Amino acid sequence: MKASSLLRMIITFSVLFAVTACGGEVVRVTTVENGPLKDLKEADLAKLEEIKKAKESQDIDPGLTNVLGATRHFCVSEYLAKHPEIRGVAGGDYDYTVGGYDVLNIVVYEEQDLCREAVRVSGDGYISFPLIGRIKVANLTTSEIERLISIKLAQEQYLLEAHVSVLVSAYNSKRILALGALKNPGGYSLQARERVLDAVSRAGGVDLDQAGKKGMIIRTENPGEAGERKIVIDIDLQGLLKGRDQISNIYLMDKDVLFIPTAEYFYIIGQIKRPGSYPLIDREISLVEAISTAGGFTSIAARNQTRIIRVEDGVEKIIEVKVDAITDAGKKIQDVIIQPDDVIVVPESFF
The missing domain is CATH 3.10.560.10 (Outer membrane lipoprotein wza domain like)
Structure with a gap:
C-alpha cells in the first residue's frame, strides 16, 4: 500500500471515531444492515439504486x-x-533505438552516391547498404548506426573517417x-x-x-x-x-x-439545493465542502442526520455525521474526507 493511501486511511478512521468534548458522537459508522435508511423518501431510495447501477456500468475493462x-x-x-x-x-x-520496419534516411557527406532515402529495416533488424552489404541495426540508436557505417566503410578501405547522418523518417517498430x-x-x-x-x-x-x-x-x-x-x-x-x-x-x-482514467465522482441526494454528481479533480474535499459545493442544505434538511454511504472492502457502510457539531462548534478536525463513489444522503427533518 502506498504511503499516501495509508496516511489517508489513518486520517479517515481517526475522524470516523472522533468524539466531541461535549459528549455524543459527531461521526458514527454502521453497516447498511445495522443502520437501514428507513427515514429516506422512496424517491431518494430510488435515486440511490440508480446511482449504484450507474457506477457498475462505468467499470473499466x-x-x-x-x-x-x-x-x-x-x-x-x-x-x-x-x-x-x-x-x-x-x-x-x-535516444530512440531503431527496430524492424522503421524507415531510415542515410547521408554520407563525402560521397553523394552512397546516400540513400527510405531504407526500410527488415523484420529481423537488418539493412542493406552499398559497398558494405547487410548490417544489423536493430536496437541501435541513430548515432550508433552512423558510427557503424563509418567504421564499416573504413574497414573496407572505401572511405576513411566518413561523416554519416542517419534519420528515422518513419517510425514503425x-x-x-x-x-x-x-x-x-x-x-x-x-x-x-x-x-x-x-x-x-x-x-x-x-x-x-x-x-x-x-x-x-x-x-x-x-x-x-x-x-x-x-x-x-x-x-x-x-x-x-x-x-x-x-x-x-x-x-x-x-x-x-x-x-x-475518467474522473472519480461523489454523489449527493436528498435535502440539498443542487443534488447530483460532482467530480473529485484537483484536491481532497471534506463533507462540509461537498455540501457547500452542492449549494448547501435546504430549509427542511435534517442536517445532523447526514449520512455518507461508502463501500470499503466490499462492505457497504453508513457514516452518520452531525454536521452542525462540525460547523457551529468549530470541530473541523472531525470533518470527513469524501472518497470516490461516496453517496451523501441528507434526509428531511420532521420537526
Whole structure:
C-alpha cells in the first residue's frame, strides 16, 4: 500500500471515531444492515439504486482493472530514482533505438552516391547498404548506426573517417496505446524522444469533461525476457497539464500503455439545493465542502442526520455525521474526507 493511501486511511478512521468534548458522537459508522435508511423518501431510495447501477456500468475493462490492481505502482520521482538513464525533464541522453520496419534516411557527406532515402529495416533488424552489404541495426540508436557505417566503410578501405547522418523518417517498430479520457484513444507508433504530453497531443488531447486528476503509464520492463514484468507509473495529470509538475512528462517506451482514467465522482441526494454528481479533480474535499459545493442544505434538511454511504472492502457502510457539531462548534478536525463513489444522503427533518 502506498504511503499516501495509508496516511489517508489513518486520517479517515481517526475522524470516523472522533468524539466531541461535549459528549455524543459527531461521526458514527454502521453497516447498511445495522443502520437501514428507513427515514429516506422512496424517491431518494430510488435515486440511490440508480446511482449504484450507474457506477457498475462505468467499470473499466476487467483486464486493465486486474493489471492496475495487481501491479506495483511507482510515483514518477521514485521510478526515475530507480532508472536515472530515463530523465523526466532534462533531455538529451535518451535516444530512440531503431527496430524492424522503421524507415531510415542515410547521408554520407563525402560521397553523394552512397546516400540513400527510405531504407526500410527488415523484420529481423537488418539493412542493406552499398559497398558494405547487410548490417544489423536493430536496437541501435541513430548515432550508433552512423558510427557503424563509418567504421564499416573504413574497414573496407572505401572511405576513411566518413561523416554519416542517419534519420528515422518513419517510425514503425514500436507501439504505444493511449486509452481512457482522450479525444482520440487508440494505438500509435512511438516517435523518437516522445513524452507523455506528446502522446496526449497525438491522441487529440485530454477530454477535460471526463478526465480525472491522475494518469498512469503501464510499462513492460525487460520485454521478451525471463524477468519480464509490468509496473504502473502514477502521474499527476492535472499538475502536468497546468504546468505544476513537469517531472511527470517522462519519456515513453515501446509497449507503454498511457491510461487516463475518467474522473472519480461523489454523489449527493436528498435535502440539498443542487443534488447530483460532482467530480473529485484537483484536491481532497471534506463533507462540509461537498455540501457547500452542492449549494448547501435546504430549509427542511435534517442536517445532523447526514449520512455518507461508502463501500470499503466490499462492505457497504453508513457514516452518520452531525454536521452542525462540525460547523457551529468549530470541530473541523472531525470533518470527513469524501472518497470516490461516496453517496451523501441528507434526509428531511420532521420537526
